[in-house]
Amino acid sequence: MIDFRYHIVSIVAIFFALGAGVVLGAGPLKGTASEVVAAQADKDRQQLADARDELTQLKALDKYRDDYVAKVTAGLTHGKLANKKIAIVTMPNADSDLSDGVQAELEKAGGVVNTKVALDAKLFDPGQRQLVESLVNQLVTADMDFPKDSTTYQRAGLLLARGVAAKEEGKTADADSTKVISGLTGAKLLSLKPSQITERASLIVVIAAKPPTPTPDNSTYNDAVDFIKGLDIGSGGVVVGGTPATAADGGLLKALRSDSEATKIVSSVDVADLPAGQMTIVFALVEQAGGKAGQYGAINAKNGVAPSAVQIKDN
Incomplete structure (x- = not known):
């Protein structure tokens, strides 16, 4: 059976880990973490922009294809x-x-x-x-x-x-x-x-x-x-x-x-x-x-x- 002392040790370990995280975050690793997050955000924004550009191009090509059929080859059905x-x-x-x-x-x-x-x-x-x-x-x-x-x-x-x-x-x-x-x-x-x-x-x-x-x-x-x-x-x-x-x-x-x-x-x-x-x-x-x-x-x-x-x- 897990006794009371086990719970006390577990709780202390948790708080110690949290405290260490706060210290490290405010210390030497703070800049590195922020830079990684910022770099990933920039990468995500660029990928989204690229996807939007690709979608715009696809829509333009679809419109061109449909307009071409409607305006250039439509005469094939006349009569x-x-x-x-x-x-x-x-x-x-x-x-x-x-x-x-x-x-x-x-x-x-x-x-x-x-x-x-x-x-x-x-x-x-x-x-x-x-x-x-x-x-x-x-x-x-x-x-x-x-x-x-x-x-x-x-x-x-x-x-x-x-x-x-x-x-x-x-x-x-x-x-x-x-x-x-x-x-x-x-x-x-x-x-x-x-x-x-x-x-x-x-x-x-x-x-x-x-x-x-x-x-x-x-x-x-x-x-x-x-x-x-x-x-x-x-x-x-x-x-x-x-x-x-x-x-x-x-x-x-x-x-x-x-x-x-x-x-x-x-x-x-x-x-x-x-x-x-x-x-x-x-x-x-x-x-x-x-x-x-x-x-x-x-x-x-x-x-x-x-x-x-x-x-x-x-x-």
């Missing part, structure tokens, strides 16, 4: 989508700035965004699956042909496509498309701008939302991927645009690109937040209109930076 009617479909919680940036590039290319559809989180809520299935059965039109073994959400995507799009240009709204839109908006599964459409689109751009926190499993997006496949089947083509984060684990593009059936028909671009990526969406839509699909961008994009038709061929 590529002339008179094409396009619907923009935003996934739940998608960034409105991302959507607006993509829309501006589509319009520069001559496209006409005549419909904007905002999907509600309720649409993909597992608890609402029966509601979605019921609506699909209620709203199906006589001219709709569901693929064999199609899923509930693939049929739901095809249904929305019937409401706002068609495989060919020049299709106007009709009684069936009006019924479909009224049913889906009435159930608060989505909202539409304008609330009534006169012309249906032939092409669709889907805007992906950044992954939530904590990062979900990729299988969380199975219904969304099926929905997008349905949109493609019922239209002239679909391109999904997102940021690099959406192409990493836990993102919609990652899930889409992991579905071999989806990548055969749906295109994706994972740098839609950059001017170059927005231009690539234009090129991908042109490719979709020709019946081809590809996965483009910077993160595991198996088809490169853009469709081969606009890439310079290697000598």
